[in-house]
Amino acid sequence: MRTLVRHGRVALAGSLQSVDLLVEDGRIAAVGDLGAVSVDRTLDATGCYVLPGFIDFHTHVDDWIGPYYLADTYGTSTRTALENGITTLCTFVTQGPDETLLQAMATARAKAEGYSHCDVLWHLTPTTFEAADIDRLRVLAEGGYRTLKLYTTYKAAGIFASYDRIESLFRSLGDLDLRFLVHCEDDALIEAVDASGLDLARPVSHARLRPEAAETEAIRRVVDLAVAHKAALHVVHVSTLKGAQTLEAHRAAGDLSYETCPQYLFLDESWLDRADGHRWLCSPPLRANRAPFLELVRTGAADIIATDHCPFCRQDKDTWDRTDLRQVPNGMPGLGALPHLTWKLWQDDPDHAALALATHLSRNPALRAGVGDRKGTLEPGMDADVVILDPRGPERPLRSSAADTHEAFPGFTSPLAFRHVLLRGEPRVQDGQLTSPRDPAGLLLQPPPATLFTH
Ligand SMILES: [Zn+2]
Structure with missing residues (x-):
């Protein structure tokens, strides 16, 4: 044809x-x-x-986050994606407390295969790091799983990695063609926040519980480690000017990249102060002063614009006792809005906006995801x-998700x-x-793990 x-x-x-x-x-x-x-x-x-098909580098779909199931399946999310020009959805496989990473990968594959309308690529979030786990990660990386996700926070969820852990992974896996995606919020600084002086009935207090300094400190620490060990680092959802400036200042010293998300560019802390402000709880939080960061991103600084699409259903988002915002799940949808809001950053100059989409939504995410030889241009x-x-x-109107x-x-x-x-x-x-909603044609871009392990 x-x-x-x-x-x-x-x-x-x-x-x-x-x-x-x-x-x-x-x-x-x-x-x-x-x-x-x-x-x-x-x-x-x-x-x-x-334009080349868009890639949302950062989404969460069809998975549990703590006690909450995400409302978007592979079917609904990839439909929203494709109808908005997103031809590759990057999403996460997170190893749960009672399973191996390979089991989690098999579960995700079963949910995605035959249901996905666009191509799918997984970032892996391992949570156990015994010698055998490291060996398996090496095989996976060589077999096409080129991105690992680590968190410097979320101890209760069992996904926290200390700086020592991150350094040892940079050391033991840094020689591979593998990029480390890191959620940077310093856990010790978050723990040190005195919540007793905060009105936890007000969602805006969320921004005080997870201050800008926690993000900038974690970025500083992780960048130093990546540079020292020559590991390829991608910092996810940067929300602060200072964090972005730290990354920009070290670009020449290592293989560093970062993304930001439309919510940090178009929404600010005042959204948390609405009567329904809890719906905009996410981590890192919306910030008070977005203008200088927006200005930097408009120069083309952030490698990737991605969503951190986290489609909690309405009921899960709204069910809290209105006395302690820490009960509200953190995250918001964004997938269907991605190209539209990225366009808005440069809409006064449409040609510039079109080329910016080709860079920040196609070429850069393809390269960072390890599929730059077949996607992105x-x-x-x-x-x-x-x-x-x-x-x-x-x-x-924008529609971030077709789910509830x-x-x-x-x-x-x-x-x-x-x-x-x-x-x-x-x-x-x-x-x-x-054109054919009953005929999902998305490919899973990485091989089934079973084909990579011969013994
Ligand atoms: Zn995320």
């Missing part, structure tokens, strides 16, 4: 070019003036940008994940219209709707 995308402006090598795009057998076959070529199907991209040979984006559609969640960005609208989205060459979305 040969498909030609014509009359669009194609994001290629950091610029927009008025060229045709030929897709064959699921891959980009050629780019250029291809007027005479014979094809089976032509897609008209007049007035549109033609529209060069010949790459998977034909293609977004044909009309920037002048009717303004519509509170909308994280109420009142926000976007003119972006997804005229076509191709997944590995097949048009799967037309005018913002799945």
Whole structure:
């Protein structure tokens, strides 16, 4: 099957070019003036940008977080993703207290396989680190699982890793083609906060319980360790100017990257002070003064914009006794809003915005996830994940999740219209709707672990 995308402006090598795009057998076959070529199907991209499929580098779906089940399944989340141009969903497999990492991976695979509308890639969150576990992580890393997630907080949830633990992992696994994703909030500084002076009935106190200093201290510590041990580090959901500046200052010294999320750019602490402010509880918390951080991100600083999509259902979010906000699960949805809010960062200059999407939502996340050889650009040979984006559609409200969640960005609208989205060459979305909702065609991008262990 040969498909030609014509009359669009194609994001290629950091610029927009008025060229045709030929897709064959699921891959980009050629780019250029291809007027005479014979094809089976032509897609008209007049007035549109033609961009590489987007990647949400950071989502939580179809899993338990403590006692709460996330409302989005692989089916609902990947549908929301694809209808908004996201052709690869990166999400987490977290090893639970009573299972091995391989068991957790098998569970996630069973939930995703045959239900996913876009491609899926897993970041692994191991929680046991015996010698045999480390050996298994080496095999997984060599087999295509190129990202490990670690947390400098959340002791009660059993996922906390001390700085000593992080250093020993950097030391024992740092030689692999493996990136360490770290949630940076210093647990000791959070523990040291005196809650007795806070009104815990008010959700805004959440911001005092998890102060900016906790994030910036953890980033400083983890960056130093990564540089010392030459480990590739990616700091997730950076929410502070100081944290981002620490990472920027050390870029030349190591393989460092970071992401931020739309909630830290478009929402601030005042949302926690609303009557329903608990719905915006997340960690790190929304911050008081987002303007200087927003300004830095608008220079193109953060490698990746990702959501930390965490779709707790309405009931779980709302069921607390209104005396202690620490009962509220931390996280909010964002998946369906990602390209729209990223666009808004640069909307005054649409060409710049289109190229920024190609960088921060496609190329950079593909590289950091270890799939830069097949995803993230529209060069010949790459998977034909293609977004044909009309920037002048009717303004519509954002919808972060199709599941039963509170909308994280109420009142926000976007003119972006997804005229076509191709997944590995097949048009799967037309005018913002799945073309075959009963035929999920997403691939699991990494091999089943069983194929990696021969004994
Ligand atoms: Zn997260």
